[in-house]
Amino acid sequence: MDKVDCIVIGAGVVGLAVASTLAKLGREVIVLEQHELIGSETSSRNSEVIHAGIYYPANSLKARFCVRGKQLLYDYCASRSIDHKRCGKIIVAAEESQRSTVEQYIQKAAANGVNDLYWIDETELAALEPEVRGVGAVVSPSTGIVNSHSFMLSLQGELEANGGVLALACAVRSIESQGAGSVVHGDEFSIAADWVINCAGLTAPELSVGLAGAPKAHFAKGHYYSYTGRQPFSRLVYPVAEAGGLGVHVTLDLAGQIKFGPDVRWLSEIDYSFDDSHKEDFAAAIRAYFPGLDAARLQPSYTGIRPKISGPNEAAADFMLHGPEQHGVPGRLNLLGIESPGLTASLAIAEVVAEQLS
Secondary structure, eight states, rough: OEEEEEEEEEOOHHHHHHHHHHHHHHHEEEEEEESSTTTTTGGGOOOOOOOOSSSOOTTOOHHHHHHHHHHHHHHHHHHHHEEEEEOOOEEESSSGGGHHHHHHHHHHHHHHTTOOOOOEEHHHHHHOOHHHHEEEEEEEEEEEEOHHHHHHHHHHHHHHTOEOOOOOOOOOEEEEEEEEEEEESSSOEEEEEEEEEEEGGGGGGGGGGTTOOOOEEEEEEEEEEESSOOOOOSSEESSBTTTTTOOSEEETTTTTTTEEOOOEEEEOOOOOOOOOOGGHHHHHHHHHTTTOOOOOGGGEEEEEEOOOOOOOTSSSOOEEEEHHHHOOOOTTTEEEEOOOTHHHHHHHOOOHHHHHHO
């Protein structure tokens, strides 16, 4: 049986960041990806936002990894000429009852070490984004956008340049502990490793079954609509956050085209089909801050699924690094519940994983 130092399961942005970092440190790494393309699930079905670190509880993994990862990602993209833009974002208080909630984002961000947020009033909001309506907003200058596919291709290139191997169409079916390491089994292969790092995203909890403290998977689907014709915004526009997500917001791509999304619909299984039947609810949520919306210009674009480890009506779960100290099995590290801000946090997560393996 072949044996390697490290197996990374999943070639999404987090798996590639982890594998690339380990390969640079001289580890023998193989990445096993069930699909025929890198980043074809959560990593390519999101808003491509570089988050500032606003919403997350102080000292949480989400807060720490987001703030650290943001700086690492900006530096990485700048040094490698990967398309990105520090476009900024506003979080809108659409009505007076939301003002205190939105203003509190300034204090929440400061508790996470993000000190550049500031409040603007209704007049300043109208001058900044004339199409947006609200009693005021918080501005986040360090929020941005990134070409996530270019980022992942760069990580793949660095993985392979440092001797790592990417194996596509290699679905992992089970993981068997063996001494101080593990054996990973697929339909037509078995590979032994000293370390198995489970970055499988939506299916990561399934591959953690049998380990103490492993959580259950929950799936929250989000729909995105593109907006045809003249583009009304110059930066990201967010409403007050909602249960399960950050609300139906405005995101930009690097060509200046906007999308609205995502909503939150809980699923019992993975399903990427687009359900257009809730379009009026979608439009109503947008009109709360963009009353000039022309719903006829909303066109179905794509869906994404958040790999959650907390369900509906439960408090949002933090990222979970589930290693030997937590489950008692040597050589196994599970990265669980890596939803937003996972893209932003990916390089910071990779740093910590490398530390745990040292």
